[in-house]
Amino acid sequence: MKRSGLLLCICISLVVFVTGCWNRRELNELAIAVGMGIDKSGDQYEITVQVVEPSEVAGKKGGTSSPVTLFQAKGPSILEALREITTISPRIIYLAHLRVLVLGESLARAGMADALDFMSREPEARNDFFIVVAKEAKASDTLKILTNLEKVPSVRLFSTLETSEQQWAPTTTVKLDELISVLVSEGKHPVLTGLVPLGDLAIGETRKNTETVKSPAELQYTGLAVFRKDKLIGWLSNEEGKAYNYVTNQIKGTVGYVSCPDGGSISLKVIRSKTKVKGSVNDEQPQIEIEVRAEANVGEVQCHLDLTKNETITKVEKWANEKLENLIEMTVSRVQQDYKVDIFGFGEVIHRSNPKAWKKLKDHWDQTFVNIPVHVKVNSKIRTLGKVSNSFLEQLKE
């Protein structure tokens, strides 16, 4: 009896003292970071952290202050700058809910690898945020703009990139682990999507930006940043970005148009696309074959074609093939000539198909890449015509 009484006492006192609060992080002690920007100024890192203002985001009541707060600090390393933020912020920055990481163009040009180590090492940081480059801008500028539709700008940036990758395809979503594995790969160089702040940035920082119908300042994704290892060396246009996504088999859905011979054009909605890249080495000369299989629906017709005939469809398919082949070939040769870096991962393809030859090739792969012949073959199939078969334009004009 005495024994069980003692045990009970011990248990009760344990309940009070051992409640698992050792490392507790209460929600109201955390500054939940949703966006982070890294710029370089001199040899110091300039960190911008976009933190959610919980009272503004929660529930339906729209408050009067901004839904997010921005903290900035400088330091010789990312971690140091992040900790320095505690001198401004009452709460510690919590990185587990990060949505976007924006790298300033100047940092990207100087080399981004050093900045990425922290993100991969920090146990709190996850792997589910997107990494983008602020095109001709500082990362901090892009995080200052308030947005509508999504109250939290970083969440909006995340969803925008996700949607545009799925529907339009000139952009590409890159997560940290993908970026790092490309960085360390010998046969591939990374690309990241560009982010441009447009319009009146001074208004963009205030709530006025979300009060008008047309926001004075907006953020837009455009183009792909081409890297040589971890240094930004140039940009690809939206069309080239699309070609890049075709080559790397990342097309989930996009739209392309083909011009008709007698003026006008047909737009095709690509619903599925699959790309196979094959590499071979003959007499130490590597070769790449790209085979794209795309399925598309007719989305818009602005020219005179009799779509009820199978023959016409075959013709349109042929035009689409030629156009896409052309686009891919032009993009590949532009990258080969202007940037001289293998962003398509052809080196990895050769590595996989012929590891022995790759051993000889890998040391001077970028020089080899410039001259390798790339054959593109596109095989597109048109499936449906949409709600109508022949366009009403057919009857209108006649």
Add this chain to the structure above:
Amino acid sequence: MTKNNEKVIMLGKIKISSRQFSILIAIYMIGSAILNIPAMLQIVAKQDTWISTIVALVVGLCVLPLYIYLGNRFAHANFTWYIEKLLGKWLGKIVALLFLVTFPAIVAILTLRNIGDFMTTQILEDTPIQAILIIILSVVIMGARLGLEPLARAAELFFPFIMVLLIVFIVLAFPHINFNNVQPVLENGLKPVLKASLIFIAYPFLEPIILSMLFPSVQHTEKNGKALFTGVLIGGFIMVVITILTILVLGTQTVSFAYPSYALAKLIRLGDFLVRIEIIMAVIWFITIFVRLALLFYISIVGIAQVLNLKDYRSLTFPIALLLVPLSLLAFPNAAYFQEFTPIWTIHALVMGFIFPLLLWLIDILKGGGKKTP
């Protein structure tokens, strides 16, 4: 409790079923290896790790007949008695003690440190490692004091949960698989592949020798061999699948992850509602590591008690547990040392888990023990 103390509690008195024995072994094989093995192998064999794992599983199963043979010999009394019979009383005692201290006890120390390291790197960064070690060890002490039967029953209860969570884990990781990650095959030749498989064989496929000491505690002695085989096969197969999955999903880049299987768990998502569930996956690790640790601890102290002719092994639980905490902290100073330690451990495990039982077997044969008479 008081009445139990009067009885001589030795391995032979306690009985678990062969099914429970298999489950204990399967969980034992997964525990702690699931955290370390993927990273340890991928550093060496890169994209060919999957070949190494399969080689290791096959070799690991091939070694089992040796353990089963020895286990069946232990089954007549116990491990210490058997060694004393083979090597003479005093030499036998010394060898048995040395083996117990340098193999099961050290594996226990390393396992304890592994779980502590995992918690302090991935989950509770600022918590002192001692706090974690002591809490885990206190459960282990409780388990060991209660004895093998409750432990086996607990393992039996945990097993369905472990399997369900593992299957969920594997199925949800499937969509992320990229077969390009395992190409090109055999780029650097066979040597690194064999090296990696040697690491995997040493840890944990050479450890069932420890488990074969449990043979006297299993009900149907004649089924023990089969039970051991099934357990190692299930545990080993899960390890192979998880390791291959980490390469297929994360690629050879996983080398830079300290805990690839946890990194893999972080990727898992089902739509937008089932996300960030890695901690549930970590719970499997905890359960498996608890069972592994409890078994190692139990076997070590029971063995030591037998060598010292103690009436009850329970008096040893607290003193030895007290030793385990500082020893596991002393085992290696930092995470980098653990990686350099791998080849040394491989050799140690080969000596303890293969050469030692082989010698026992040879002596046994020479002494005419081949005939199945006790």
